[in-house]
Amino acid sequence: MLNCLRPYASTIIVMLSVVVRAEVCEPQSASRTRGAAIHECFMMARADGSGESVSDAQECGRATAPASTFKIPHALIALETGVIDERTVVPWDGTAYQFASWRREHTLESAVRSSVYPFFRRTAALIGAERMHRMLERLGYAADTFEGDVREFWTNGDLVVTPREQLLFLERLVRGDLPIAPAHVATVMHALVMPPLQISNASGLHTFVLRWPTGTIVRAKTGNTTVDGERVSWLVGSLESVKGTFVFVGRVRARSQLSSTAGADLALRELNRQTSRLR
Numbered sequence: 001m002l003n004c005l006r007p008y009a010s011t012i013i014v015m016l017s018v019v020v021r022a023e024v025c026e027p028q029s030a031s032r033t034r035g036a037a038i039h040e041c042f043m044m045a046r047a048d049g050s051g052e053s054v055s056d057a058q059e060c061g062r063a064t065a066p067a068s069t070f071k072i073p074h075a076l077i078a079l080e081t082g083v084i085d086e087r088t089v090v091p092w093d094g095t096a097y098q099f100a101s102w103r104r105e106h107t108l109e110s111a112v113r114s115s116v117y118p119f120f121r122r123t124a125a126l127i128g129a130e131r132m133h134r135m136l137e138r139l140g141y142a143a144d145t146f147e148g149d150v151r152e153f154w155t156n157g158d159l160v161v162t163p164r165e166q167l168l169f170l171e172r173l174v175r176g177d178l179p180i181a182p183a184h185v186a187t188v189m190h191a192l193v194m195p196p197l198q199i200s201n202a203s204g205l206h207t208f209v210l211r212w213p214t215g216t217i218v219r220a221k222t223g224n225t226t227v228d229g230e231r232v233s234w235l236v237g238s239l240e241s242v243k244g245t246f247v248f249v250g251r252v253r254a255r256s257q258l259s260s261t262a263g264a265d266l267a268l269r270e271l272n273r274q275t276s277r278l279r
Helices: 066-079 108-113 117-127 129-137 163-175 182-191 261-274
Strands: 013-015 039-046 198-201 204-207 217-227 230-241 245-255
Touching: 039 163, 039 230, 039 261, 066 108, 066 129, 066 230, 108 182, 117 129, 163 204, 163 217, 163 230, 163 245, 182 230, 198 217, 204 230, 217 261, 230 261, 245 261
Parallel strands: 013 217
Antiparallel strands: 013 230, 039 245, 198 204, 217 230, 230 245
16 A cells, blocks of 8 residues: 655646557456555656655665656657657558557657557667667666667566656656757657546557646556566656646556556556645
8 A cells, every 4th residue: 555645736747658568458456456466656756856755665666677668768769869750650560469559650659659569669779779778878767777689678677667766767857857859858748648537558548537637737658568477567757737747656566467557547546646635
């Protein structure tokens, strides 16, 4: 259970996405899978880093694969290195992918919103391992790095990141403090905007009834993967409303099946719990 959330005031933006091979929709609740321990972390802070709330400091300091939440720094790196731009259209390669959303052409914006793994495997190959390493160091995304295939390190546990590292990265992204051209940051931020009361991932749109003031902008990215028998589900992002601008991270992990929206379900529950405490 989350037990040490503290009140604070500001806005929120949210970012959302999903890892390719782990984006399987399952009927179980994120926090009620039978016979397995469920580990939850939720963090939230104002964009300036103040008013931070942490559900479980130990769990929020544990690193796991970022899964498709890595599409946020990945998209920034792809734009900054020039391997694609916001107008680039990548055609479907004809492969019978699991998700219908992957079986069509994509721009960066649509690939982020539909969490299109084949699109990002392609951009990773174009970026190359050397430039990817250099850009990750420049961004200060995580203490860890990767050693294996540049096309899959964010899904298989080669690179791991803690929820706290994700939160700090989001704070810098929202404030415009990353060493990335402002136009590229704006492109990615636009791609992360979710439809009202919904979030999107590879399998489509899912209900996300956020009880925040009308007009709140949600920017979000989901992420799901399984590494060494452990399932991980994320939602990271920000909210922007009359209450202020906030960033948040939700992660659920378990050695059992989890819904592809487990991280989003956790984040939604805790974001709505915070609403009445914000002034």
